[in-house]
Amino acid sequence: MTMGPAERLTPLQSMTCGLIGILLFLGIWSGLSLSGVVPHQFLPSPYDVASRFVQLLSVQFAGATLPQHLASSVMRFSYGFFLGAFIGIPLGLLMGWFRMLDEIVSPIFEGLRFIAPIAWVPFAALWFGTGIGGPILIIFAGAFPPCLINSYRGARFVSRPLIEAAQMLGTGHVRIILEVLLPASTASIVAGLRVSAGLGWQSLIGAELIVASTGVGFMMSQAQLDLATPTVMSAMVAIGLVGLLFDVALRWIETAVQRRGLS
Amino acid sequence: MAAITLEGVHKTFGAGKVGVPALQDVSLTVLDKEFIAIVGPSGCGKTTCLRLVAGFEFPTAGSVLVDARRVTGPGPDRAVVFQQFALFPWKTVFDNIALGLRNKGVGKDERNKRVAAAIKMMSLEGYETALPHQLSGGMQQRVAIARAYVLDPDVLLMDEPFGALDAQTRTTMQEELVRVARLNPRTVLFVTHSVEEAVYLADRVAIMTRRPGRIKEIIDIRPVRLAEKWDKHDRIEDVMDLESFIHWRTHIWRSLREEKADRN
Numbered sequence: 001m002t003m004g005p006a007e008r009l010t011p012l013q014s015m016t017c018g019l020i021g022i023l024l025f026l027g028i029w030s031g032l033s034l035s036g037v038v039p040h041q042f043l044p045s046p047y048d049v050a051s052r053f054v055q056l057l058s059v060q061f062a063g064a065t066l067p068q069h070l071a072s073s074v075m076r077f078s079y080g081f082f083l084g085a086f087i088g089i090p091l092g093l094l095m096g097w098f099r100m101l102d103e104i105v106s107p108i109f110e111g112l113r114f115i116a117p118i119a120w121v122p123f124a125a126l127w128f129g130t131g132i133g134g135p136i137l138i139i140f141a142g143a144f145p146p147c148l149i150n151s152y153r154g155a156r157f158v159s160r161p162l163i164e165a166a167q168m169l170g171t172g173h174v175r176i177i178l179e180v181l182l183p184a185s186t187a188s189i190v191a192g193l194r195v196s197a198g199l200g201w202q203s204l205i206g207a208e209l210i211v212a213s214t215g216v217g218f219m220m221s222q223a224q225l226d227l228a229t230p231t232v233m234s235a236m237v238a239i240g241l242v243g244l245l246f247d248v249a250l251r252w253i254e255t256a257v258q259r260r261g262l263s
Numbered sequence: 264m265a266a267i268t269l270e271g272v273h274k275t276f277g278a279g280k281v282g283v284p285a286l287q288d289v290s291l292t293v294l295d296k297e298f299i300a301i302v303g304p305s306g307c308g309k310t311t312c313l314r315l316v317a318g319f320e321f322p323t324a325g326s327v328l329v330d331a332r333r334v335t336g337p338g339p340d341r342a343v344v345f346q347q348f349a350l351f352p353w354k355t356v357f358d359n360i361a362l363g364l365r366n367k368g369v370g371k372d373e374r375n376k377r378v379a380a381a382i383k384m385m386s387l388e389g390y391e392t393a394l395p396h397q398l399s400g401g402m403q404q405r406v407a408i409a410r411a412y413v414l415d416p417d418v419l420l421m422d423e424p425f426g427a428l429d430a431q432t433r434t435t436m437q438e439e440l441v442r443v444a445r446l447n448p449r450t451v452l453f454v455t456h457s458v459e460e461a462v463y464l465a466d467r468v469a470i471m472t473r474r475p476g477r478i479k480e481i482i483d484i485r486p487v488r489l490a491e492k493w494d495k496h497d498r499i500e501d502v503m504d505l506e507s508f509i510h511w512r513t514h515i516w517r518s519l520r521e522e523k524a525d526r527n
Contacts, residue, residue, distance in 0.1 A: 159349075161345050162349055162351065164317075164337065164343070165343070165345065165351075166351075167338075168317060168318075168339065168341065168343045169342075169362050169366055169410070169414070170339035170363060171362065171366050175366065179354075180351065184353075
């Protein structure tokens with residue numbers, strides 16, 4: 001069995017490869033931690049993390065169990081993410097259609113979007129204290145740009161004959177945006193939402209390290225104070241798993257949208 | 264009565280030294296309910312002429328009038344049929360055809376009636392709920408023509424509408440268009456690079472020079488067509504066999520050849 005670069009793998013082969021990767025990763029991790037090459041308090045073993053993870057599902061840490069912390073994180077994330085989508089997508093479409101709006105918003109936006117969401121933490125704390133507004137602002141700062149950029153690009157790159165056809169049919173601005181630009185940009189918008197979810201979720205953890213009073217990020221910062229490394233890592237695993245879940249869900253939507261567009 | 268008037272039209276794309284002149288002093292008058300075809304070597308600016316009338320472009324100098332009014336932008340009084348169909352892929356055949364009427368604020372009953380009539384005219388019955396990608400190229404162009412005709416426009420602008428179709432479909436569509444155009448006459452500006460198509464369809468054929476385009480010659484086909492009773496033939500090949508057809512086709516062909524010879 002030869003496997004050239006262009007060769008396609010069967011699902012079984014690809015799953016086997018994935019499993020090999022995971023086992024290798026866990027193997028090296030266990031080796032480093034159990035052999036004592038890396039001190040135990042610096043790097044807990046996979047077994048310690050797994051047992052702590054299971055324990056945290058029912059036992060409280062920093063005032064709540066892991067699922068409870070996760071739930072409050074996901075709730076904050078949802079607010080910021082949907083706020084980003086509800087403002088970013090329409091604004092992007094409008095900017096893609098009205099040249100003047102594009103010229104007005106673009107310079108500010110281009111300047112702001114390179115500021116990492118975490119950089120808003122001091123102001124988030126100043127403006128909102130420990131309330132829910134702070135983390136939402138930070139997640140919004142992460143989730144908003146990809147929503148705006150992708151809906152803008154989608155609207156800008158709608159094929160010209162399609163827009164000309166709409167215009168010669170006497171289609172007004174609102175209807176062109178809703179019935180031409182929006183459906184033509186759907187694939188691009190969903191791709192943007194995927195990036196938004198990723199960036200928003202990453203920003204959330206950073207926001208919670210500092211601002212919040214529950215949530216996975218808060219749990220991590222508390223565990224850090226106790227040097228409870230298995231707890232920190234359990235939280236990291238939970239963050240990774242939930243992030244993966246979001247991505248799988250959005251990828252599924254993306255494929256569904258693309259298939260509808262192509263078939 | 265002149266439906267379309269191009270007067271001393273110049274069009275340059277880009278500005279200054281990099282500006283590319285596309286049209287040079289083009290003057291052309293299309294009469295009401297007249298079918299005029301523009302032929303010319305590729306890149307001569309024939310599509311630009313059509314786009315000026317559609318309101319997608321504006322002349323650098325000169326004037327473009329439709330119904331004695333200056334063209335200020337695209338609108339449903341000048342329906343366009345594009346070479347690449349330009350149907351909305353997410354709208355059904357029915358909704359594609361109905362959009363223009365919805366924009367005009369035509370009531371639902373009236374709208375349904377008119378869309379149904381357009382669907383019948385273009386033999387699209389049974390495909391109302393199909394999406395464009397489910398149809399062949401020829402069928403898609405039928406939808407595009409129906410979408411234009413349903414608006415009952417004063418002027419119909421067709422930009423190489425059969426250029427993307429295979430030869431057989433193309434022939435059927437040409438015959439179909441003759442049928443529809445004779446039944447339901449409109450002022451038509453038809454851009455094509457096919458000489459046969461121009462002679463077969465048009466009342467008059469305007470021949471353009473190579474870039475920057477000018478109108479070189481206008482041939483009046485209509486008197487010949489009526490005298491020789493081309494329309495009593497249902498099939499394009501029967502018309503193409505007639506001596507009168509061959510005469511004008513060859514004449515136009517020679518005229519175009521001179522243009523190409525200039526360049527090479």
